[in-house]
Amino acid sequence: MASWAFWSFLLHAILLISLSAAATTTPFQNETDRLALLAFKAEITDDPLQALSSWNDSLHFCEWLGVTCGRTHQRVSALNLTSLSLDGPLSPHITNLSFLTAINVSKNRFHGRVxxxxxxxxxxxxxxxxxxxxxxxxPAAISNCSKLLVVDISSNSLVGKIPSVLGSLSHLTRLSLYINGLSGSIPPSLGNLSSLNRLSLRRNMLDGSIPDDLGRISKLGFLQIAENNLSGTIPSSIYNLSDIFMFSVAANQLEGTLPWNLGLAFPNLELFYVSRNRFTGSIPVSLSNASLLQEVYFPNNDFTGGVPLDLGNLRFLRIFSVWGNRMGTGKAEDLRFVDSLTNCSNLQEFEFQKNRFAGPFPKSIANLSSQLHSLAIGQNQLSGSIPEGIENLVKLSTLYMNNNLLKGEIPAAFGKLWNLKELDLFGNKFSGKIPLSIGNLTELLELHLQENNLEGSIPSSLGNCRKLNLLNISQNNLSGAIPKELMGISSLSISLNLAHNSLTGFLPLEVGGLKNLREIDVSENRLTDEIPPALGDCTSLVLLRLQSNFFSGTIPSSLSNLRGIEVLDLSRNNLNGKIPEFLGSFPFLKNLNLSLNDFYGKLPDKGAFGDASVVSVMGNSDLCGGIPQLQLPECVIEAPKRRKKSFDLKVFIPVIAIALCLIFSLCLCAMLYRRRKSRMKLSSSYSMGRQYTSISYLDLHNATDEFSSSNLIGVGSYASVYRGSFASDKTIVAVKVLNLQRQGASKSFIAECEALRNVRHRNLVKILGSCSSIDFKGNDFKALVYEFMPNGSLEEWLHPKEEEGHKLRNLSLNQRLNIAIDVANALDYLHNQQGTPIAHCDLKPNNVLLDDDMVAHVGDFGLAKFLFETSNNFKTTDISSIAIKGSIGYVAPEYGMGGDVSTLGDVYSYGILLLELFTGRRPTEDMFNNGLSLHDFVKMAFPDRVMEIADPICNNVEGESQRVLECFASVFRVGIACSMTAPRDRMQMKEVTAVMIVIRDKFQGAGIYKQI
Incomplete structure (x- = not known):
């Protein structure tokens, strides 16, 4: 009994001691967590939602918002403060919460170090x-948390390298570090994370190659290392990860080919992204074996070949995109794969633009999934018309068919695609009228119909598209007035472009309602009347182009409200009055063109008017003053007029009559004398004036070594050209001997004499003399003697022969730019700067000769024509002029249809020559048939693929690749504009010369330039 009592006492004692210890220990430990939480709160600098207002002594801390405690003890086990807009550092006191198993403070504004x-x-x-x-x-110390399962520090501003010690977290299942500034390479130690199933390192600055060790993470299902600077090839070990369902290496610099068994290696693949790399080869046929595939992105690589034909097996496919590659062979069967995609009932996005697919428009496109919302097939070589049934794609929101060879009318059925937001059909050959039904597309944001052959008037129903941001219907054959309904689309904010049509009437007064619009371009039309003052209400305008119309009157003062304007072009109109000073006060102005109007008076010299690279005022003959660089005459201040003395009309009138009779008689005698003298000179010789020499046949016979074949340097349609050297002064010349047995040779000789009689320019071949005589056999002989060009013709440099001495010839990019400017200068001089305008009519590389300094000189004026001004501002010959016989490939299209000769015909030839100069391709090559021309070839590559068509000899330029790309793009833009089919759509040579000089100077990095 005593023993029982002892043990009972001892047990109670132990219990009391335990209770006492618990009573003293637990509150102390709880106090540690409470104080840690309060210290965490104290460092929060902003709590806009008052989320931590409950963190006070009125509640136990286990009941505070975001705090979770364990059941068996009152210790904090989890802290979840996501999406509370908290601002401040993450307090180190949080580490006093020693029982923590989870921390989630995502989607706040925490900053400072981790x-x-x-x-x-x-x-x-x-x-x-x-x-x-x-x-x-x-912090590498995170690796001490050996029980970590999830580490997510994505979307922050972390820098430095990924700590290799993270590879010791053997239990880690997810590592997310995407959208930071991490650099260095991916640590191979991450391959030790055997439990990892999700790795996301996207959008950092990681470089180096993908570690082969990642292939050891057998459970990995989600691999996202896109948008870094990774290079090299994808290690073969990666293709052993059979659990992969998401694979993204997009936007790196990876290269190589994809394995043939890709679809077999990744049977669970659902999402596959390899866009924006340097992959080559073809798309693996085995792709269709990955039957769970939902999204496939191949854009912006260098894939070639065709698309697998059995993609229809991918029943879950939602997105298929292969745009921006070199896929397709140019044959109709390239597009057979489209047929198989009709089985993919979940397809939502289908994109294969910017490739080389050809053939007729696939009819099966109309049978694609009704779920399709994005269809992009532009920038290929698709032909034919759009088939019926396109309206079946009822959910389409974006439709891109631009830059193909599509023709026929735009289907009225497009008006049934109620959900369309972007419709892009530009750069095709569509004809007919713009369908009225387009006005039914009330959700439309952008409409691109430019560069087609559309005609008729602009339908007023377009005004129903009340959400439009951009409307571009430029470069068509549209006529009639501009509907005022267009000006009621107040949502227009990006661009309204109606340029290069034949629109008439005036610019609607309602234009002032477009208050949010950045760009208005109605240039190259036939608009009349005054510039509406309401344009001054368009205060968001950055670009305003009204050039090449028939606007009259003065510049409205209301335009002073356009404070954000950068480009203002009012050139080639009938505007008059004084140029207002406020035009010079625009703070962002980069290009002000007032050329070719009727402005008069003193030009301001303040603000923008003080920069000749910004302002152009040429062709306003009554302007004066301005800065010296604009080369205007000084303004003359007229003296006060003296009072005229009275005189007797009875005396004055007879005196004036007698004086006029005497003057008329003297003029008549002088005219008869000059005409007689001119006839005498023409009958004796065809010399071009006093500055040229009449050379004997004997001199030419001796100079050319009896016209030896060894001195023959060229043969043309009407003449042969010999190299000659005069014994008297060793002068080397080029002797052009006419083949008078050829019909038209004599006329060619006379034409060249007449054309060169009074012209002098550094970029024209200099003529030294002529010969019109008989040879030693008594036959008529005619020849012209020119300055010798030691570097031959441009033809020889662009297309050198294979024999010895020609293989190493090539032209640098700088040389080509200079040659292009030289030729433009020569044509501008012939068209605009000497007396009666002259059309060369046979511009081609053979007729562009290069001197010792590689300066280009235009020659061969055998087809040249004198022109006169007509009332419609076009320069043409008499209708009875002889037919043009220029060179195939360079002759303007209108000449082939019996059109009159004009300076714009030379512009066309220049455009083709310019495209040839920078692509290295002749316009007569075999590839340019079946409707494809050099102009179309360049246009289809412009602007994103210009380096693919650039002459490889000159596109390997040291320096910034972007600078070279911009140079080629700018040159091709000029070449395309000059070689447009319709003459009215072409640039004038004066403008061409100015733009080409800007392109060259910008490429060479000289000065500040206005927009090209």
């Missing part, structure tokens, strides 16, 4: 700091 003290939380399993503004490096 505390290295987190490494003391040895119980931590989940760490989510994503979508904040943490800076600095990832």
């Amino acid at each position: 505390p290295y003290e987190l490494g003391h939380l040895f119980r931590l399993q989940q760490l989510d700091l994503s979508f904040n503004s943490f800076q600095g490096e990832i």
Whole structure:
């Protein structure tokens, strides 16, 4: 009994001691967590939602918002403060919460460093700091948290390298570090993370290659390392990861080919992204074996070949995109794969634009999934018309068919695609009228119909598209007035472009309603009347182009409200009056063109008017003053007029009559004398004036070594050209001997004499003399003697012969730019700067000769024509002029249809020569048939693929590749504009010369330039 009492006492004693210990220990430990939480709160600098207002002594801390405590003890086990807009640093005091297993403070505004003290939380399993503004490096101490399952520090501003010690977290299942500034290589140690199933390192600055060790993470299903600077090839070990369902390496610099068994290696693949790399080869046929595929992105690589024909097996496919490659062979069977995609009932996005697919428009496109919302097939070589049934694609929101060879009428059925937001048909050969039904597309944001052959008037129903941001119907054959309904589309904010049509009437007064619009371009039309003052209400305008119309009157003062304007072009109109000073006060102005109007008076010299690279006022003959660089005459201040003395009309009138009779008689005698003298000179010789010499046949016979074949340097349609040297002064010349047995040779000789009689320019071949005589056999002989050009013709440099001495000839990019400018200068001189305008009519590389300094000289004026001004501002010959016989490939299209000769015909030839000069391709090559021309070839590549068509001899230029790309793009833009089919759509040579000089100077990095 005593024994029982003893043990009972002892047991109670132990119980009391335990209770006492518990009573003293638990409150102390709870106090540690409470104080840690309050210290965390104290460092929060902004709590706009008052989320931590409950963190006070009125509640136990286990009941505070975002705090979770364990059941068996009152210790904090989880902290979840996501999406509360909290601002401040992450307090290191959080590490005093030693029982923490999960921290989630994502989607706040935490900043500063990630505390290295987190490494003391040895119980931590989940760490989510994503979508904040943490800076600095990832603390390596995190690796001490050996129980971690999830580490997510994505969408912050972390820098430095990924700590290799993270590879020791053997339990880690997810590592997300995407959208930071991490650099260096991917640590191979990550291959030790055997439990990892999700790795996301997207959008950092990681470089180097993909470690082969990643292939050892057998459970990996989600691999996202896109948008870095990774290079090399994808290690073959990666294709052993059979659990992969998401694979993204997009936007790196990876290269090589994809394995043939891709679809077999990744049987669980659902999402596959390899866009924006340097992959080559073809798309693996085995892709269709990955039957779970939903999204496939191949854009912007260098894939070739065709698309697998059995993609229809991918029943879950939602997105298929292969745009921006070199796929397709140019044959109709390239598009057979489209037929198989009709089985993919979930297809939502289908994109194969910017490739080389050819053939007729696939009719099966109309049978694609009714779920399709994006269809992009532009920038290929598709032909034919759009088939019926396109309206079946009822959910389409974007439709891109631009830059193909499509023709026929735009289907009225497009008006049934109620959900369309973007419709892009530009750069095709569509004809007929713009369908009225387009006005039914009330959700439309952008409409691109430019560069087609559309005709008729602009339908007023387009005014029903009340959400339009952009409307471009330029470069068509549209006529009639501009509907005022267009001006009621107040949503227009990007661009309204109606340029290069034949629109008439006036610019509607309602234009002032477009208050949010940045660009208006109605240039190259036939608009009349005054510039509406309401344009001054369009205060958001950055670009305003009204050039090449028939606007009259003065510049409205209301335009002073356009304070954001950068480009203002009013050239080639009938505007008059004084140029207002406010035009010079626009703070952002880069290009002000007032050329070829009737402005008069003193030109301001303040603000923009003080910069000749910004302002152009040429062709206003009554302007004066301005800065010296504009080369205007000085303004003359007229003296006050004296009072005229009275005189007797009875005396004055007879005196004036007698004086006029005497003057008339003297003029008549002088005219008869000059005509007689001119006839005498023409009958004796065809010399071109006093500055040229009449050379004997004997001299030419001796100079050319009896016209030896060894001195023959060229043969043309009407003449042969010999190299000659005069014994008297050793002058080397080129002797052009006419083949008078050829019909038209004599006329060619006379034409060249007449054309060169009074012209002198550094970029025209200089003529030294002529000969009109008989040879030693008594036959008529005619020849012209020119300055010798030692570097031959441009033809020889662009297309050198294979024999010895020609293989190494090539032209640098700088040389080509200079040659293009030289030729433009020569044509501008012939068209605009000497007496009666002259059309060369046979511009081609053979007729462009190069001197010792590689300066280009235009020659061969055998087909040249004198022109006169007509009332419609076009320069043409008499209708009775002889037919043009220029060279195939360079002759303007209108000449082939019996059109009159004009300076714009030379512009066309120049455009083709310019495209040839920078592509290295003749316009007569075999590839240019079946409707494809050099102009179309360049136009289809413009502007994104210009380097693919550039002459490889001159596109390997040291320096910034972007600078070279911009140079080629700018040159091709000019070449395309000059070689347009319709003469009215072409540039004038004066403008061409100015633009080409800007392109060259910009490429060479000289000065500040206005927009090209």
